Amino acid sequence: MNDSGTSRHVVVVGASLAGTRTVQNLRSLGFAGTITLIGAEDELPYDRPPLSKDLLRSDWSTDAVEANRLLSRDELEALDLDLRLGVAATALDTDARRVSLADGTAVAYDVLVIATGAAARPSPWRPASGVLQLRTLAESRAIAERLALGEPVVVVGGGFIGTEIAAAAVDFGCEVTVVDPVAEPMTRIVGPHIASSLVDLHEQRGATTRFGVGVTDIRGEAGALTVVLSDGSELAASTAVVGIGSIPSTEWLAGSGLTLENGVGTDAYLRARGASDVYAIGDVARWPHPERGMDVRAEHWTNASDQARYVAAAITHSASAPFESSEYVWSDQYDWKIHTVGFRTPDGESIVVGDLDADGRVAVIHADGDGNACGAVTVNWIRALNQIRRLLASGGTAQSIADQLQAPAAVVAAPARKEA
Ligand SMILES: Cc1cc2nc3c(=O)[nH]c(=O)nc-3n(C[C@H](O)[C@H](O)[C@H](O)COP(=O)(O)OP(=O)(O)OC[C@H]3O[C@@H](n4cnc5c(N)ncnc54)[C@H](O)[C@@H]3O)c2cc1C
Known part of the structure; x- marks a missing residue:
């Protein structure tokens, strides 16, 4: 079936990679109906990987920030969207097929795409100031401002994002310590051979690693923090960046009847379990992975992009085969x-x-x-x-x-x- 969809209203919640790519694909596949794109952030959609890489190291000029948008204002206007930025979805009623928004309005849908991604797992340690986390453009800029001081930084979390920030901090001339309770933190993702080489790389480039030991407290304030480790030792830092994973953004779906367990559970066609005409894609979606034989929630750029393309095609043409991920991830470390x-x-x-x-x-x-x-x-x-x-x-x-x-x-x- 090829449906230009003039009679259907597609509502996409989440205006980042997965949401933006969905609406772009819908239009390029000829969908001519109304599309509402709802995003909690008061920003034109932007890309996240550069927030811990090129953009973090950049001069933060207007050009650098604008080059990191997922699409230009002109491209956005050409999509002819009902665009609601700066307003979060607060509830979903799947019987009435309606999404409630933080501004008190509600939007009815024929087809709903949930693309609300994930948020940084909150730091358990919250001194008055000096502890930063990274998920958004504003947070990347705030970290860049602290790194530019060239003062000691402790990065809590030796995953991809934490170690990319550590590499940037070394480039800024900061004294950097990366702490993680796992001895070779990247092992789960890259395997023991490369994880071990990565530990050596950080040491060789001037970062200190305290792996195999956890953080129990962070005290003080920006410029004068004390990071307390589980072996009783303490690290002095001007800034601490806490990168301890992320949690899917599903709070607004409480009570909706969808299957919420570490994300929005879907079937193999990315259709949310517990409702009809509702899809979930990107970092928020947990779907059955055929080869792994288990449900998977992938937090990777290519997966979000692939799923957006798949769901747009499913909406316009109906899906004949289950979603298959291209399973491709990258990271820049030094x-x-x-x-x-x-x-x-x-x-x-x-x-x-x-x-x-x-x-x-x-x-x-x-x-x-x-x-x-x-x-x-x-x-x-x-x-x-x-x-x-x-x-x-x-x-x-x-x-x-x-x-x-x-x-x-x-x-x-x-x-x-x-x-x-
Ligand atoms: C610093 C950083 C570096 C990364 N580097 C890499 C990398 O090198 N390689 C790689 O493969 N991946 C990387 N990723 C992961 C990649 O960016 C994500 O997989 C991708 O952004 C997922 O897109 P998404 O649209 O599903 O979710 P998100 O990008 O999380 O976007 C979700 C959007 O939904 C909005 N939202 C949330 N709740 C609501 C609500 N209730 N109502 C309305 N809007 C809402 C959010 O504000 C957000 O704008 C990185 C991520 C980060 C944070």
């Missing part, structure tokens, strides 16, 4: 470009191709319990990444993929430890 595709399983082996120290690049191919390739991580090796993506799509063993990469397979590494 001058390292890290890319992951697919996934890794705790019981599978990983094959390392290349040598970071000798060649400055490496690829690690993950196998599932049967030896079949299910994912990979590359560092500074785009050609291998592209090759692996093609080979993963056509199936085969991890060893066969390793053999096809030009560099010889060097090490066969089983998982080194049980991970946290």
Whole structure:
């Protein structure tokens, strides 16, 4: 069915990557009905990955900020939207098919797309000032202002965002300490081989790592903070940036009848469980992953973008096949470009191709319990990444993929430890 949809009203809640890409795709697929886009932030839609990378390090000129918009004002106007920025959705009534907004108004829908993403997991430590977190443009700017002082910074959380902030802080000339209760914090995402190299990288570039030890308190105020660690030691800092994960933005859906458990539960077609004509996409959605055999909530740019495209097509043409994620994630750590595709399983082996120290690049191919390739991580090796993506799509063993990469397979590494 190809439906220009003039009689239908699509309401999209959340005006960031997933929401914006949904409305763009709807229009490019010929949807001619009314589209309402609702966003809590009083900002034209912007991209988040640069908030911990290029933009964080930038001069924050108007040009730098505007270049980070997901679309220009002209492009936005051409979409002919009923645009409601700066107003949050506060409730959903799926029987009446109505979304209530913080300004006291309500919007009726024929089709609803929930794209409210996630928020930074709140810091448990809240001194009067000096503790910052990162999810929004304003928060990135606030962190940049503190880093520009060149004073000591403690980053709590050694995940992608925390370590990207740490790398930026080193570039700003700050004395930086990264704290995380996990000994090699990135292991779950990139596997033990690269996680271990990342710890070395931070140390080599001048950050101090306190991994395997947690934070129990942060006292004081901006410029004079004391970060107390679980081993009893204390770190003095001017600023602390707390990056301890995120939580899906579902508060407004309480009582809606949707399945809310670490996000909005959907079926394999991204249709929210518990209502009809309601989809959930992006960081807020938790959907059944066919290969992993479990429900997954992915917090990655490409996933949000893929799901927006899929749902726009489902609304205009109806979906014939379940959603499939391209499972692609990247991170910049200093001058390292890290890319992951697919996934890794705790019981599978990983094959390392290349040598970071000798060649400055490496690829690690993950196998599932049967030896079949299910994912990979590359560092500074785009050609291998592209090759692996093609080979993963056509199936085969991890060893066969390793053999096809030009560099010889060097090490066969089983998982080194049980991970946290
Ligand atoms: C600092 C940072 C760096 C990142 N770097 C990378 C990276 O290198 N690689 C990668 O793959 N991914 C990265 N990501 C993740 C990526 O940005 C997200 O996966 C992506 O933004 C998800 O898009 P989304 O639209 O689903 O959710 P979000 O971007 O979270 O947007 C949700 C929007 O909904 C709004 N909203 C929430 N509640 C309501 C409500 N009740 N009513 C109306 N609006 C509401 C929010 O204000 C927000 O604007 C990064 C994220 C951050 C924060």
